[in-house]
Amino acid sequence: MGMGMFFKLSLILAMYFMRTAFGFDGSWQYSHATFYGGADASGTMGGACGYGNLYTYGYGTNTVALSTALFNDGASCGQCYVITCDYNSVPQWCLPGRSVTVTATNFCPPNWAIPSDNGGWCNPPRTHFDMAQPAFEQIAITTAGIVPVQYQRVSCYKRGNIRFTLNGFPYFNNFLVWNVGGPGSISYMMVRGDKTNWMVMSRNWGAIWMLNSVDLSGQALSFYIWNSDWQFLYFPQVVYNNWVYGQTYEAYANFY
Known part of the structure; x- marks a missing residue:
């Protein structure tokens, strides 16, 4: 096998394992979601990805802060996810048949003073989505505070150019x-x-x-x-x- 063919094969395999490891293989995963920022999303501007005003940069309020397990030290900034509330688990809190596509624009830091199953939702190794409230309200009732969700990483469709x-x-x-x-x-x-x-x-x-x-x-x-x-x-x-x-x-x- 020539070096060129070996390099191409290695690159293809690396791409496959990267997509699989980060949930970009088309499969649905289970996690949980909370919300932050208020109904007007004013508290979601800025954030750990550096986008600043999310309206100015075209991301709006369909945005999410990722836990450490998903944020990948900032390498996940800009990635897109379809999230739906797990209606079979909590039908009283979910909006049935609803989903929302969100863009990762922020980081949800761990809180080691709180147990991971009782408030420390973003503590490693948990995957977790802390959604802008307007995005959360498209799939669940805010009274719930936290809901189980299913998510899938998807391609981002943007108007215009990089x-x-x-x-x-x-x-x-x-x-x-x-x-x-x-x-x-x-x-x-x-x-x-x-x-x-x-x-x-x-x-x-x-x-x-x-x-x-x-x-x-x-x-x-x-x-x-x-x-x-x-x-x-x-x-x-x-x-x-x-x-x-x-x-x-x-x-x-x-x-x-």
């Missing part, structure tokens, strides 16, 4: 990558200025990627992005050489 928001300062560059279709999350990212070679970026936190020790000012920027299915897209000079921090650029492509 976007990059640039922040930071010279020699410390942050790139928020958002409106990502397909699996919704990014696994690997590279950047190149028109005066540099390709450089590997690292995850700063959530959906924010960073590059230190390089001044990219005055350069047009290109990106290679691999999503969590290890599909990749090339974005040549999508950021113009007159860019300034705080601007957002649209890449005219997406994962579908």
Whole structure:
């Protein structure tokens, strides 16, 4: 077997095991859900993925904070899930036949002072969804507080293209990558200025990627992005050489 064929086979197997491990194999899983943020969802803005105002970034209120077991140190930011209340378990609290598709935009931290089965719902190794209240209200009655659910990770369908928001300062560059279709999350990212070679970026936190020790000012920027299915897209000079921090650029492509 040639090295090229061996590499392709290894990559296919790695993709299969990654999809299976993170529940992206089409199967339904069991978990529980609570809610936070209030009926107006004001308390859900911001969060551990770095999206800030969820209306501005197109995520709205169909959003969720993931427990440690699902959040994966921020690598799950942007992923989408269909969640339905387990009507057979608690018919008095579930809205029958209802489901909601939510996007992961936040982290539900563990609370080690409370037992995992009595309030510490997000403690490892539990999977748990702490949903924005408007999303929770689409599948269950809020009086319940917590309900058993079934969930399935699904592809994200986004309007428009991938976007990059640039922040930071010279020699410390942050790139928020958002409106990502397909699996919704990014696994690997590279950047190149028109005066540099390709450089590997690292995850700063959530959906924010960073590059230190390089001044990219005055350069047009290109990106290679691999999503969590290890599909990749090339974005040549999508950021113009007159860019300034705080601007957002649209890449005219997406994962579908």
